[in-house]
Amino acid sequence: MSELPLLRPFFEDKPELLAEILGRYPEYGRRSALMPLLWEVQRAERHVSEARLEEIAAIVGVTATEAKGVMSFYGTYHEHPVGRYHLQVCRTLSCALAGADELYAHLCERTGLVNGETDAEGRFSIQGVECLGSCGTAPVLQVNDAYFERVTRSRLDALLEAMRRDELPEPSRERGGDTVGAEKAERDRRGCRMTTVADRPKPITSRFDPRFEVTLYKHVGVEGAHTLEAYRAHGGYEAARKALTSMTPTEVVDEVKASGLRGRGGAGFPTGLKWSFMPPVDGRQRFIVCNADESEPGSFKDRYLLEDDPHQVIEGMMIAGYAISATIGVLYVRGEYYHAYERLRAAIDEARAAGVLGVGVLGSGFDFDLILHRGAGAYICGEETALMNSFEGLRANPRLKPPFPAQAGVYGRPTTINNVESFASAVHIVAKGAAWYAGMGTDDSKGTKLYQLSGAAQRPGVYEMPMGATFRELIFDLGGGPSEPAKAFIPGGSSTPMLPWTEANLDLPMDYGSMAKAGTMLGTGGVIVIPESKCMVDAMYNVVRFYAHESCGKCTPCREGVATWLPKMYQKLLAGLGTREDLTLMEEMVRNLRGTAFCPLADACAMPVAASFLHFRHEYEHLVDTGAPKYPTRSRWAE
């Protein structure tokens, strides 16, 4: 007979670990330790039981109810034990286009498990999850914290076999686009251009302009580039040194303003202007926050920056921190990016040891340090105020604005928040000057930008191009063209309205103004190619399902419309039970979702749906009239 184990408090014999975690946050921010403590318990016990939850709640000084409210908000904390190998298959659009649904069905069949189930031995548990940020290397399987990319059925079988023998192979980190160092160099050398442009206009708007140089991703994909030594070897932290020792904070802000850099998180707000919104220094602690919660389907640029060139991001944060007089940086990285998290943690440790972070950094009089905080699976944390709530150990509902973060951000103190790529760009703006940066791009969109290509493309991946480069250049010249006949593409992540696959649309420059004129948005620059063979209704259901899963539930239209009703309507249509009236109803529902919700998430769901009705209503009509989709709802699946 086995004995019921005596439950000792988890942290009872781990005082150092506890002190380290609590020590990461300022005294007034004790509650921030809630998420990392949950992570510790879950790592050890593969779930967080109610007893552990109560223990953690007491440690951070909240009620168990509050702690439960926070824990249950996130997708990756488990109330019940998951298997030793928790197998998570991303099923969002880019992965679905690459056959993730079929892969998932295969996984269910091979393990004999259904979604959310753990086998009797406690070896396997499986879960279909939403976008893991591996759209360019789809489909992706996440085993515990490790990514296995471009997983075919046969690779999955091999993996399962290995795990049955309790041998977890090294994660297969597949690469594409600019993340493949050698290929990139080769491509650059050859200038493998399929399209032509007559004269080279000024400024630079093409990757193939000889004056263009891959900058942000220069070292991404290069073996060993993530170390401080490697980063310094090619001039790392010199931009920060320049800013900290020879420029005033105002000069840094002005330089970034002059560069024309617009926020790379999707909204495109001018970065320098945002920095200038900070109130005068008044003795309160100020924060610079890096939004590394990249989760918009079709976006995966930040992940490689964080994994392969973490110091570039740290340097950018340091420069921004100096510019706004913030001595603490918060790096909020999404929970699924565990590899990036580990790289960042190592980079921060290295930087601290080398005096690059800490008191009087880089020999200047400026103190700067970072708090690295790991999310736990909630897309809404990409919304800046939701991220702040999450960081503070609260449920990640977006906050009411005003007050804006500059007035009351992290812990109610003046805060500026930017995207990973924006910080990386700032490094080069300071190093090479605003004029260099503004020499690339179009009127309202300057500089170099990381574009992402996924879906039905020959060579999906991240490609760095100057602003104003065309879709054709991305999809054909760099991406090798569509992998099969295409009918549409999503220009900037799944929330941006799709454009039909026309010659004119392919020639559109990818900048903020041109996209607005075309009735869509640049977003994060995550281009997803939708093949002719894919049922558009099913593709949109996939998109809607994502937003339904990620709705925080705070406001009515999003909770009831996005998270409940709209996906049910799609299910009805796809089951062949829809009517023409249902289409009218859906269009009306989408109108009711536009501009009525508390935060942009409902819009993010409604806009692409509206666009699909605008361009592909005939597919919806075919489906409701005949009861069968015009195109298969399942992807082609190549072994």
Added chain:
Amino acid sequence: MRVVVDGVALDLAPGTSAIDAVFAAGSDVPYFCSQEYMSPIGACRMCLAKVGAPRKERDGSWVLDEATGEPKIFWFPNLMATCTTAVMDGMVIDTRSEQVAAAQNGMIEFTLINHPLDCPTCDKGGACELQDRAYEYGTGHSRFVFDKRHQEKHHALSEVITLDRERCIHCKRCVRYFEEVPGDEVLDFIERGGHTYIGTLEDGLPSNFTGNITDICPVGALLDATSRFRGRNWEYAHTATTSLDDASGSAIVVDARTGRVERIKAGHHPQVNKTWIDDGTRFGHEYSDAPDRVKRPLVRRGADLVEVSWSEAMAVVRARLEGVAGKDVGIALRADATLEEGVAARALADHFGSGRLDHAPRPAGGVIAPHGGATLEELATADAILVVGDATEEVPIVDLRIKDALKGVTPPPLFAHGAPIADLRLKERMPRRTGILTVAAPYRVDLMRFAGRTATYPAAGEAALFRALTELAEDADATPDEAALGMPLAAARAAVAGLAAGKGAVVVLGGWVLADAAATAAAYGFCRAVGAKPMPLGPMANSHGLEAIGVVPSHARYGYAGMLGGETRALVLSNLDPAVDAVVAERLKGLDLLVVHTAFRTATADLAHVVLPAATGYEKDGTVVNLEGRVLPVRAAPIDNGEATDLTGVVKALGEALGTRLEGRSVRSARRWLRKSVGVDLDALPQGGAMLPHKRSAPPRTTVASTAAAPTGVGGLRVATMVRAEVLDRNPHLLATTGGLKLRLHPEDAVRAGVHAGDVVTVAVDRVRRRLVVQVTEDVPKGLATVPATPDEPVGPAHVDLERVAVERRALQVA
């Protein structure tokens, strides 16, 4: 600021929310998440309206509309949630356009898709915000053809609150309420998105103010379990009155149906309780329908009490009074008697020419501050507060108003439509100014969780505490005894300095202070020294009023204690129960006449010659004066209480029996007397009450107050409880919630006494044997035991005989 709403121009203060502008203009938008006195969050998206504003040129002039020459209105691209939008000068709000109507309709449709629409069986039906708004703004039919969300429909959040998760529309009022009002975060959203539901891991919602969520829930999700399925809203008679549960004077609404109180809801009194009441006040109504309720007069026939008519009862009184000298008649009433009852008691005493008149409990130090006390509003806006006592249990509303002060937001201005629907100054998770609050008590009290400084001084050490504080107030370098202060000297210095410097500082004097005349005097001395206003917490609903109109003995010896000490031959007792004390019971048996006016068959009633049925606080008309000195109306709800009456009815009957027409024989008559003698016209009392004119001189017949029982040295304390101890057994829901009256002990004392947590024991408290449930807690210091006070066993030091504890029932012990 000039704002135009649907063509109506208004002039509003900056910071006003657009939704209040809409209501101020007489227009309407629906809303579910906004709630008076709580932060606006913009979650339900019902209050959307089209909003526009003019813009200024760089030179400061308005951008003009070329066609009209008027400032051009730039409309916001999206409809705005008016609850989270502040008005701007020149703002234009449109609530009536088609676009707005379509959006409102769309939001109602969204809100209803997962709502079960089980209105026919829902307690909220007929008084439901969702129902009303769906009728006003919905289309009346649903296009949602799918299964609705199925969730638990009868989830007991606690003994007194039932949650129907299907009905919840996620407005977050309840969740916000707990964080913002009592500060007890015991309820939260669990999960996210379409799976979100409210729940708790804190068993039974540990908070003293849980019931308010049943008032503010806009649907039938959170329901008062004491009244669940007891009636429909349109069947209830709603009587707006004042709670007699404690000295706060909280506004309540008594909902009665077919002659029975079914539930109590909070009323609205902006200066007193806002819209909040404590759970004792809300759920403690079931006693009014207790099985041992006395509904007809009873007279003693041998060993039995038998029901008789009023005239028969009066005949017994008359007969037994023969030969009893008027001065040997004593009259005592409980301190929650109305002013009118007080007048009646006075009239009766005057008739007998007896000075033996008193109300109980009556603290030795009195309950009226000699130079005027603080109002609740002053407390809620104070910049420094010292509490000596357990305000949360004594007068729970004081606890909430202190928490208002911690937010540092002044009370909002009122609109014609009431308190602001969205006060934009209030935020979720506002920082609290805990540094302004110092709480001192002989043991750890709940309010200490919110206090920047806490002190635990020795029991019965209030006088010493105030003397030590006064020393510090007079000389910051003084070094009074830290033990007397119960906190480090530095903390005490900071507290005193804060009170001396703070704007409108308030010192709250709890029952232990008032029970000791010397401590009370020292407390008032300290208040003078730091320039703070005192706020004495009287023990009962009309302690202030009865003291003010002089329902007190003509001599200290003639007080209630004296009456029971064997100096009277006839006694009239209203709602008091002194016979719990065996010694007193023996004495009562020797009286020529014992008239007991009571609602229940108490121990004292069982000794009476005549028992007269008393009306409860829900059943009488009258007036009370709350702890601030605010005169407030008490109104009778239509309740079937047989022939029960308040004391004016008793005096009327007695007068008739004695052949005289006494003043105070009716509410009208009592008010006539009050107008003549005190100069207060209660018939002219405005809706929200009015302050009693403060008299600098002592009221007429207050001469010498009785002194409190001297501390016995053994650490026992009778303490106030939020739920009234004397009727707890007759309030089944509250009994289940609280688990019974508690004997609270330190773990070491529990070991010494041989008792465990949960044991039901009988223990002698002074001369009274009390049946209590043991609670073992380190909140009370070693050597101190606390027991609940009752009107006859008032707050103050007592001897708790831990040497001889009889265990009636052992709690289950886990090895």
